[in-house]
Amino acid sequence: MTFNRHHLLGMEGLTQEEIETILTSAESLKEISFRDIKKVPTLRGKTVVNFFHEPSTRTRTSFEIAAKRLSADTVSLSANTSSLVKGETLVDTARNLEAMNPDVIVIRHSMAGAPHLLSRIVKPSIINAGDGMHEHPTQALLDLLTIREKKGRIAGLQVAIVGDIAHSRVARSNILGLKTMGAHVMVAGPPTMIPPFIESMGVSVTYHLQEAVVWADVIMMLRVQLERQKQMLFPSLREYSRFFGLNMKIMNKAKRDVIIMHPGPINRGVEIDPEVADGPFSVILDQVTNGVAIRMALLYLLLGGKKGEMAY
Numbered sequence: 001m002t003f004n005r006h007h008l009l010g011m012e013g014l015t016q017e018e019i020e021t022i023l024t025s026a027e028s029l030k031e032i033s034f035r036d037i038k039k040v041p042t043l044r045g046k047t048v049v050n051f052f053h054e055p056s057t058r059t060r061t062s063f064e065i066a067a068k069r070l071s072a073d074t075v076s077l078s079a080n081t082s083s084l085v086k087g088e089t090l091v092d093t094a095r096n097l098e099a100m101n102p103d104v105i106v107i108r109h110s111m112a113g114a115p116h117l118l119s120r121i122v123k124p125s126i127i128n129a130g131d132g133m134h135e136h137p138t139q140a141l142l143d144l145l146t147i148r149e150k151k152g153r154i155a156g157l158q159v160a161i162v163g164d165i166a167h168s169r170v171a172r173s174n175i176l177g178l179k180t181m182g183a184h185v186m187v188a189g190p191p192t193m194i195p196p197f198i199e200s201m202g203v204s205v206t207y208h209l210q211e212a213v214v215w216a217d218v219i220m221m222l223r224v225q226l227e228r229q230k231q232m233l234f235p236s237l238r239e240y241s242r243f244f245g246l247n248m249k250i251m252n253k254a255k256r257d258v259i260i261m262h263p264g265p266i267n268r269g270v271e272i273d274p275e276v277a278d279g280p281f282s283v284i285l286d287q288v289t290n291g292v293a294i295r296m297a298l299l300y301l302l303l304g305g306k307k308g309e310m311a312y
């Protein structure tokens with residue numbers, strides 16, 4: 001077991017051994033969430049601040065639940081209820097949080113690099129919960145855990161990531177993590193949503209959904225992020241859905257043991273039809289369950305498990 005980091009800023013730079021350590025720790029910690037008393041004393045006396053500058057349902061809630069299941073104290077701060085609205089800078093906010101001596105600051109911010117900036121100026125461990133269009137490492141880790149759980153391995157699998165690759169921090173983190181773990185990755189979407197030179201990340205590209213669906217052991221659908229687009233990258237949502245929406249008709253071309261993933265929130269009827277999102281191939285809610293386990297593992301490894309002992 002090797003994990004000797006103070007921060008978790010991205011999938012970039014994480015070794016295969018470090019990812020293995022996080023996944024194995026999460027697998028071990030997961031059963032705590034299914035006990036009658038869902039709490040262990042492992043992080044008693046530690047304080048976790050959740051600082052979310054952008055909306056979140058899954059990431060924020062699961063960090064809070066993860067910390068509480070390990071008996072850490074938690075505080076939540078959002079942009080519109082903090083003094084950021086009065087003009088306080090991110091750096092001043094972080095320094096003021098640090099002055100209250102928390103052990104971890106979990107940050108989601110619309111600015112790429114915000115967690116990296118904080119990691120250079122404050123002492124607590126920083127966890128990146130999504131920074132602009134850059135990275136969302138805990139999402140990639142929970143996706144890797146879900147793939148390993150459902151398929152028994154990651155290495156050698158064929159994973160198709162479909163949709164708005166250009167605006168997606170989930171796609172970037174997943175490509176980095178999947179490649180490190182030995183998977184083959186294909187990205188699919190309209191040309192306007194595929195960034196140039198994406199092949200340099202070791203992925204193949206298709207502009208045809210069917211090609212990706214036929215090829216894949218795992219299909220990871222992405223949300224169309226209208227809020228991040230400066231201009232419409234396709235004529236209409238209806239047009240997008242027609243060519244890149246995952247529906248039952250195209251699912252008939254998929255492998256019979258394929259799994260369908262989506263980080264959420266879902267635009268039902270746009271990138272994925274309800275029958276697919278709620279159907280037998282979908283592992284979307286398993287991803288959410290695994291989000292708690294992954295975040296427990298990260299808090300544990302960053303705060304309590306640096307020597308690799310599993311004392312909980």
Ligand code: CP
Nearest residue numbers: 056057058059263264
């Ligand atoms: N997957 C994800 O990041 O969801 P939230 O925005 O709800 O946290």
